[in-house]
Amino acid sequence: MRTQIQRKIRFWQALFCFAVLWSNTEAQLRYTIPEELKEGSIVGNVAKDLGLEVSEISNRKLRIASESAKQYFSLNLRNGDLLVNEIIDRETFCGQSTSCVLPLQVIIEDPLQFYRVEVDIQDINDNSPNFLSEINVIEVPESTLTGARFRLEPAQDPDAGTNSLRTYSLNKNDYFVLQMKNDKDGTKVPEIVLEKAVDREKQSVHHLILTGIDGGDPARSGTTQITIKILDANDNAPIFEQDLYEIKVIESTVPGTIILTVKAIDSDDGANSEVEYSFGAHTPEIIQRLFAINPVTGELVASNHLDYEISTSYKIDIRAKDKGPLAMESHCRIQVAVLDVNDNTPEITITSSPKPVREDAPTGTMVALINVKDLDSGVNGNVTLDMSPGTPFKLKPTFSNHYALVTNERLDREAFPTYQIELKAKDSGIPHLLSSKLITVNILDVNDNPPVFSEPVYCVYIKENSAPGSILASVTASDLDTGDNAQIVYSVLDTNTRDILVSSYVYINSENGSIFSMHSFDYEKTKVFHIVVHAKDNGSPSLSSNATVHVFILDQNDNAPAVIYPSTTMGSVSNQRMPRSAKVGHLATKVTAVDADSGHNAWLFYRLVEATDASLFNVNLHTGEVRTKRSVLEQDDPSQRLLIEVKDNGEPIQSTTVTVDILIEEGINEPISDSRMKTTESNKKSGKITLYLIISLGTVSVLSLLTLFTLIVKCVRNSLGSSHCCLWRTDSGYKNSNRNLQIQLNTDGPIKYVEVLGGDMMSQSQSFGSYLSPMSEFSDLTLVKPSSTTNFTDTLNVLDASLPDSAWIFESQQVSACYFCIHS
Structure with a gap:
């Protein structure tokens, strides 16, 4: 790290030398700024100082160039301000040099001109004097x-001029004073x-604080x-803390016990202070x-058993000797008194070992017999027996020093299958002696817990058309009992789904609870069914519980779209x-198709594949409306044939x-001279449309x-369980969230149709469409069966944008519901 810093300093020093040489040529502009200006600070206005107008900055392509690798300055091309681009640390760039100049070139390209700019970086007092070592150690015998002198480490201050290091100070003490010495290079040491x-011996270490102070204002x-460590000379003999030590030791002290130190x-210090202990x-x-x-x-250890009857006291002489060149020593005496104590602990004997106890055993059932005794006599031989708390047992005295362990509460093997009971015996001696013994009592199981499923309700999803024998789910039940009482057998309770027994749908592995399908499922026929799984243990009498498995059939794209309008039955x-x-934009016709699938698989898209004249018609991707792209021309073929493809959004795509043949004829829908006939016809059609809308x-x-x-009936039936179903769903990402039921009437062109959309397209919704054929005087009404959708948010937004301006929209209460399984 230090090497990298030195390299960086050398680099900046070289760059500084270059800047000094370059600055020998007089600069046209010179600015002075303090170091560490924040980014964006204004140094000066170059354009103004060079006599340039603001408009000339961009017209003449004014820019700056720097000799260094980093761009410390930037030019504001809007007003010509020279800005600080990066914070400048003068100490990094110029070290402690008295002059620190950054050279720049100002270039005007049109016509080409060069100007020299010097930025003088002024030092600020931003560095404190720093010592390389936080602690300096000096050894003084x-x-x-x-009068002896000891040189100290000088401090370093990167600042220059008056901001650099000026003087030192030393904290006040009785032994040392501070003096300054000037080296040949002027450095103050x-x-x-x-x-x-x-x-x-009075003070082995002296702690001094040396402070370096610079000349800044304020000073840093x-x-x-x-x-300062004081080195020792052997001029002191060892001294015991006491001349006489008096201790008392009980006769039962274990050999190896430390009785005194x-x-x-x-x-003295070093070898002069190292003390060695020995007997006199x-x-x-x-x-x-x-x-x-x-x-x-200096630890005194009892190396053998002491006996009060042999000797009641001992006198021991101890010698302490240092390891200096001229060894010095001293002595002390230890008086040891031996005490007679209660040195026999009580003994606990299990007369009758504890036997396993049934968890339904009545209170007061005997578990074990215990005897206690103490080899001491008198008060030291009186023993009391106790046991650890927090267990459903108690000790019941029978006769002299004998106890019976009996049950005191109802037992529960599932909570505590085993009890570790600690028996504690205590005599009446002073001090008391204790002994303990741990006994184990096992609890025998009784079948008092039914099997419990890991979840009261399971939700299972399976794709339609899955091969028979596929695993649907694995239910798991556990029984807190043990042995045969915990062995579980699984079975399926027969319930009816669409008048078909569930046992004909699935079968279950009686040992592990795996449920398998007996045949493939068709989403269009069955979307969901329920299985009640029965778990029974092998206890006597056996206990059981049930869990419900909701099996949801997931739709696959196995149905191609079916065109319902225009009808091609003939x-x-x-x-x-x-x-x-x-x-x-004339509505020539509308192709309407439905898909027996649901969700994304039922999203339909319309595309014009072939046409007699592709420039005349286009098909709306989402609605299937066929509209004119331009006006009909006289030279257009009166018979136009369109081949329209309808494909779904499934995988693989079905289509x-x-x-459709469109006959272009003269005189259709032209104004009728008889206004009464026109009014009558219009009222007649409006009345029919209103009737269809009401239906x-x-x-x-x-x-x-x-x-x-x-849904309400299903919720009431399922409310007895721990899960809740049939929750209303109102959240949707659809931008028109209040559109729960829409009635659309389109009267544009010869095709009259009404669409009824029920429910949020984000949930399973009901959608009906009625179409009025232009080929019939009385406009046949066609109702399309409900289609199940899952997530039509994006499609609805597109459909909203494509609805004609003449559409009539009516809103009604949402009709949607979906299953959720929430486990409490």
């Missing part, structure tokens, strides 16, 4: 004479001078810590056999008539075609009420 003799500073302190020169053998001392830590070609006076609305209303009543 305690025998050092006063701080030194500390020993003013008073030091004593390591930096600090470093000076740690002695400590001697030597004020005339220590008796019995003490050396019963006790041991650690030579490093032949493969439909004949339509159109006046030769038809203008641009069909219809051929369509009535039909949709009846279907809506029937659908709503069916």
Whole structure:
């Protein structure tokens, strides 16, 4: 990292040298700015200073160029301002040089002219003096004479001029003072001078703070810590904390136990302060056999068993000796008193081992017999027995020192199949002695839990036309019991779907709950059916539970569009008539098709494949309306044949075609001179249209009420379970969200048709269309069967845009519903 910084400094120094050489030539413009101006700050107006008008900036192509790799300045081409493009750090660019100039070239290309611009970067006091090391360590022997000098690390300040480092200061102390020394290059180097003799035993380390201060206004500073370590000389003997130690040790102390730690302190340092402990020169053998001392830590250890009846006390002499060149030592005495204590713990004996207990065992059932005793006598031999809390058991005293473990509450194996009971015995000695024993009580299972399904309601989706034997779902039930009580057998309860038993649709693996189809499904015949799965355990008596599986059949694109208008029942070609006076946009006919599929598979698109004259007609992609692209000309063929393709949006795409012959005739729909006849005819047609509209609305209303009543009945039936179905869905991305039922009447051209759209196209909706044929005087009415859609938001937006201006739109209550399975 340091190497990279040095390279960067050398690079900027080289660039600075180039700038100085370049600036020897007098510049036409010179600006002065402080360093670290924020981006976008204005340096000066180059155009104004060069005598250019604002219009000449772009006309004469004024621009600037920089010698450096980075563009520190930019030119505002609207007003000629020279702007700071990047924050400039003077210390990075010029170091501590007194002059820092960035050269620029101002170029005017038309006609070509060059100008020199110098930007003088002024230093600001933005850097504090910095020491390379946060802590400097100096070692001073305690025998050092006063007047000794110790050189300190100088601080670095990247700023220049008066903002650079000016002086140092040292915190006040009794031993050292600060003096300054000037090197040959003028650098000020701080030194500390020993003013008073030091004593390591009084103070082994001195902490000083050296502060470097610059000449800025306000001044900035930096600090470093000076740690002075005083080196030692062996001039002190070890001293024990106490001359006499008195301790009491119980006779039952375990061998290896530390009974005391002695400590001697030597004020010297290093090897002069390292103390080694040992027994005195005339220590008796019995003490050396019963006790041991650690030579490093001074820990006194009982190395053998103590016996109060053999000896009640011991006297031990301990020696402490340092490791200096001229070793010094001292001594202390330890008085050990042996105490007679209660050294026998109570014993717990299980007279009768605990046997497994049924979880339905009555309260008071005996589980085990326990006996306690203590080898001590008197008060030390009196024992009480207790047990760990929080268990459904209790101890019942029987006779002297005997207890019975009995049940105290109702048991539940599923919550706690096993109990670990800790028995605790305590005597009456001082201090009390305790003993414990852990016994295990197992709980036997009783079939008291029915199987529980992982979900009360399952939602399963399967594509239509799937091969028989396909797996529909896997239901899983668990039983908290164990053994045979937890073995589960799955079966399907026979329920009717469309008067067909569910068992004829599916079969279930009785061991793992996997449900398989017995035949393929047709979405157009069956969209959803329900399976009730029964899970029963093998307990005695057995317990069971049920779960409902909703099987939703997913539509596949297995039906081609069917053209319902124009009708081709009398032949493969439909004949339509159109006046030769038809203008641009005239509705010649409308092709209407339906698809037995649903969702995206039922989206239909219309396309003109062939035409006698392709320039005369076009077909609306979404509505199938055939309109004129231009006016009919005299030379146009009076017989126009159109081949129209209808394809769906499924995968793979299904399509069909219809051929329409349009006869262009003179005199059709021309004005009738008899105004009464015209009025009568118009009223007659309007009355028929109104009648058809009323019939369509009535039909949709009846279907809506029937659908709503069916959904309410299903919700009531399913409300007893833990899931809720038949939720109304009103959210939609369709831009006209309040259009729930639309009645469209189109009277443009010879084709009269009414469309009734029921419900949000985002949900399963009902759509009806009635078409009035121009070939009939009484306009036949055709009702199209409902089509199921899933997501027509985009299509509806397109259809809204394509509706004719003369369309009549009526709104009614939404008729839609969908299944949701929400698990509580």
